[in-house]
Amino acid sequence: MTAATGSIGGRNWLRLATLRNMLRDYPLVPLTVLLILLVVVVQLVQPGTVNANWAANNLRQAAVLAIIAGCQALTMLTGGIDLSVAYVASMSGFVTATFVHQPGGWVLGIVVALTAAALAGLVSGIGVGVFRVHPLIMTLGMGLIVYGFSNVWQLRSLQTGAGVPAELHTLGAGLTFGVIPNDLLVFVPVAVVLILLLRRTGYGRMLYAIGDNPTAARLSGVRAWQVLVVLYAISAVLAAIAGLIQSGLSNTASVTLATPYLLPSIAAAVIGGVSIFGGRGGYSGTIVGALILTVLTGFLSIILPEPWRQIVFGSIVVLVAAAYTRVTGES
Amino acid sequence: MSADATTLGGPRSGAADVLVRFARNHAWTLGLFAFLAVLLLFTKYVNSYYNLVSLANTATSVLPLALAAVAQAIIVMAGGIDLSISSQMALVSCFAAILMQAYPGDLTAVGIVILALALGVLLGAINGGLIVLTKVPDIVVTLATFFVWAGFALLVTPKPGGAAADWLKGLVVGSVGTDLLPKALIMLIIVVAAIWIPLSRSRLGLSIYAVGSNRLAAFRSGVAVNRTKFLSYVIGGLVAAFAGLSLTASTGIGTPVPEPTYVLISIAAVVLGGVSLAGGVGGVFGPIVAVVVLQLIRDDMTFMHVDPNLGLVAQGFILIGVLVVGSLVQMRRSRA
Numbered sequence: 001m002t003a004a005t006g007s008i009g010g011r012n013w014l015r016l017a018t019l020r021n022m023l024r025d026y027p028l029v030p031l032t033v034l035l036i037l038l039v040v041v042v043q044l045v046q047p048g049t050v051n052a053n054w055a056a057n058n059l060r061q062a063a064v065l066a067i068i069a070g071c072q073a074l075t076m077l078t079g080g081i082d083l084s085v086a087y088v089a090s091m092s093g094f095v096t097a098t099f100v101h102q103p104g105g106w107v108l109g110i111v112v113a114l115t116a117a118a119l120a121g122l123v124s125g126i127g128v129g130v131f132r133v134h135p136l137i138m139t140l141g142m143g144l145i146v147y148g149f150s151n152v153w154q155l156r157s158l159q160t161g162a163g164v165p166a167e168l169h170t171l172g173a174g175l176t177f178g179v180i181p182n183d184l185l186v187f188v189p190v191a192v193v194l195i196l197l198l199r200r201t202g203y204g205r206m207l208y209a210i211g212d213n214p215t216a217a218r219l220s221g222v223r224a225w226q227v228l229v230v231l232y233a234i235s236a237v238l239a240a241i242a243g244l245i246q247s248g249l250s251n252t253a254s255v256t257l258a259t260p261y262l263l264p265s266i267a268a269a270v271i272g273g274v275s276i277f278g279g280r281g282g283y284s285g286t287i288v289g290a291l292i293l294t295v296l297t298g299f300l301s302i303i304l305p306e307p308w309r310q311i312v313f314g315s316i317v318v319l320v321a322a323a324y325t326r327v328t329g330e331s
Numbered sequence: 332m333s334a335d336a337t338t339l340g341g342p343r344s345g346a347a348d349v350l351v352r353f354a355r356n357h358a359w360t361l362g363l364f365a366f367l368a369v370l371l372l373f374t375k376y377v378n379s380y381y382n383l384v385s386l387a388n389t390a391t392s393v394l395p396l397a398l399a400a401v402a403q404a405i406i407v408m409a410g411g412i413d414l415s416i417s418s419q420m421a422l423v424s425c426f427a428a429i430l431m432q433a434y435p436g437d438l439t440a441v442g443i444v445i446l447a448l449a450l451g452v453l454l455g456a457i458n459g460g461l462i463v464l465t466k467v468p469d470i471v472v473t474l475a476t477f478f479v480w481a482g483f484a485l486l487v488t489p490k491p492g493g494a495a496a497d498w499l500k501g502l503v504v505g506s507v508g509t510d511l512l513p514k515a516l517i518m519l520i521i522v523v524a525a526i527w528i529p530l531s532r533s534r535l536g537l538s539i540y541a542v543g544s545n546r547l548a549a550f551r552s553g554v555a556v557n558r559t560k561f562l563s564y565v566i567g568g569l570v571a572a573f574a575g576l577s578l579t580a581s582t583g584i585g586t587p588v589p590e591p592t593y594v595l596i597s598i599a600a601v602v603l604g605g606v607s608l609a610g611g612v613g614g615v616f617g618p619i620v621a622v623v624v625l626q627l628i629r630d631d632m633t634f635m636h637v638d639p640n641l642g643l644v645a646q647g648f649i650l651i652g653v654l655v656v657g658s659l660v661q662m663r664r665s666r667a
Contacts, residue, residue, distance in 0.1 A: 081470075083595075127651055127654075127655065131654070131655045131658050131659065132658050132662070133651065133654045133655060133658055134602070134608045134609075134654075136412075136598070136608060137598070137599070137602050137608065137650065137651075137654060138651065138654070140595055140598065140599065140650075141599070141646075141647040141648070141650040141651040141654075142647065142651070143595075143647075144595070144599075144643050144644070144646055144647035144650070145643070145644050145647035145648060145651075147643055148640045148641060148642070148643030148644035148645075148646075148647065149640075149644055151638075151640030151643070152638050152640050152641060152644070155638060155640070263414075263474055263477065263478070266470075266471070266474060267471075267474065267475070270471050276468045276470060276471060277468070306482075306485060307482040307483070307484075307485035307486040307489075308482060308486075309482070310478040310479065310481050310482030310485070311478070311479050311482035311483060311486075312482075313478050313482075314475040314476055314477065314478030314479035314482065315475070315479060317471070317474070317475035317478075318461060318465070318467065318471075318472060318475040318476070321465070321467040321471050321472070321475070322461075322465035322467050324467075325465060325466050325467050326465070
């Protein structure tokens with residue numbers, strides 16, 4: 001690639017237009033640079049912070065955020081959004097935990113949790129795809145419903161008690177060979193599948209088509225409603241998987257466990273180069289976006305008190321998004 | 332339906348014509364009122380002690396949420412959305428409560444209220460300014476400023492505290508004359524009348540609808556698109572400041588942690604109230620009624636001794652159900 005760009009014409013590759021195209025088509029490059037800069041800053045401000053343990057911790061946290069951000073990335077590609085992810089994720093971790101002392105155990109719990117999530121996603125998808133309800137509102141309503149049912153379930157399962165299964169805890173918080181976080185065992189396959197789905201399959205291309213120009217997609221024979229129904233079901237199942245990991249990671253099960261991830265998940269997808277209007281972006285950028293946000297949050301929590309952390313976090317999200325819009329020239 | 336309209340709309344039945352046109356233009360709001368009426372009957376059925384005084388009390392308890400819905404409605408009509416509204420309310424509320432504790436006195440409190448409203452205008456201006464200048468989508472900007480305002484609220488007071496002047500509390504607590512006329516309701520009417528009625532009749536109000544329904548068409552007809560959008564956030568910020576002040580007035584303190592459900596419920600109320608999320612359609616009365624409807628649903632659950640959490644489920648289902656019906660009606664209309 002370097003040879004090709006070099007042959008195009010001397011220093012021309014430094015032109016702003018080229019930079020613009022690169023940012024739009026390969027957001028991974030500037031994002032990775034940003035991530036490396038951030039790690040360097042962390043190391044400079046707090047010498048000795050950056051080590052294998054620190055990296056493992058950040059990877060663990062980022063994996064959960066990246067999966068939830070994947071829900072946003074996929075739905076945002078079609079011009080939608082999924083606001084139910086946080087409640088679906090919390091529900092899945094919690095439901096699994098309530099099955100620990102039951103016949104069937106945590107395995108049955110996971111099956112029930114994933115089924116419930118898929119069902120919720122299916123309903124959201126039908127609302128968005130068939131009845132054309134605005135995705136923001138549809139998933140918002142679905143989030144309320146899932147949260148309400150989780151609370152009801154919580155009251156029902158008071159007598160039986162709940163506990164995070166040891167297996168999930170090992171998966172979420174354990175290390176292989178002392179450095180590799182176990183949850184990567186789940187995250188890496190998920191990431192590979194999502195990236196291949198978007199880049200190599202017809203389904204992935206339909207997501208871009210619907211987001212880019214719904215009318216053109218319809219006229220070319222895409223049945224948008226089918227695509228959307230499947231999409232929101234996938235999104236909910238992804239969220240449920242993230243919830244399982246998070247409950248293992250924190251060794252807690254609560255119906256609000258994953259709610260703090262909702263807003264960062266949207267921010268991660270946006271920073272990762274996914275356009276909220278649909279049609280542009282990818283999952284690899286979103287993963288780096290999730291890594292950046294995780295490292296940033298961890299770093300800010302060391303050097304700043306809580307109020308300033310939130311202020312700086314919000315300002316940085318606006319700054320990065322604004323820089324993005326300015327350079328790629330999209331509104 | 333069109334046949335009805337033509338027979339009624341003959342030259343001699345002018346009044347009926349006006350009525351039909353009114354009904355058609357406000358179909359959604361009328362439907363919402365019908366829904367509210369059914370809901371009230373149901374409430375009376377499950378709780379025979381429910382009467383007009385209880386309804387007045389319900390109206391009192393939803394004042395902050397109703398104002399938040401009005402603020403959200405104005406912004407959504409211009410084609411935007413404000414996810415930071417609950418932390419704006421928290422920041423204004425803490426700001427006012429802490430200042431009133433530090434500088435007690437009825438007269439200084441008046442100054443503090445004016446300052447708090449100015450703060451709301453400033454926050455709205457920052458939101459709107461960032462959106463217009465950076466061209467970053469509204470949802471991303473206000474998502475980020477949600478964190479910023481919440482951070483500042485924690486800087487103002489790390490834990491719930493402060494105080495409210497007695498006259499401020501007196502404005503929203505209790506009622507005037509009979510129990511049927513809670514002061515909160517009067518405050519709501521005054522604020523909405525003072526802001527929305529002049530706005531909806533002004534050039535700016537028309538521009539808001541124009542920008543919300545078709546940005547490009549508005550631009551080409553000479554509407555200052557960016558200025559309109561900016562001003563919709565400024566006015567939204569002002570109303571959100573009233574909502575924050577009503578929180579301080581009704582609780583007597585300022586709480587720095589934004590109420591997590593306010594943003595979601597304000598958006599839900601706006602949509603239930605007939606404001607299109609795409610912008611350009613609706614008013615502020617629908618959203619206010621929708622807030623009461625959403626609150627009544629939860630109250631009914633309590634009366635029926637149902638797990639109140641099922642209230643959330645019911646709210647979600649009603650939100651979705653109403654929208655599905657609305658979109659079906661629209662699909663049939665566009666096909667016809």
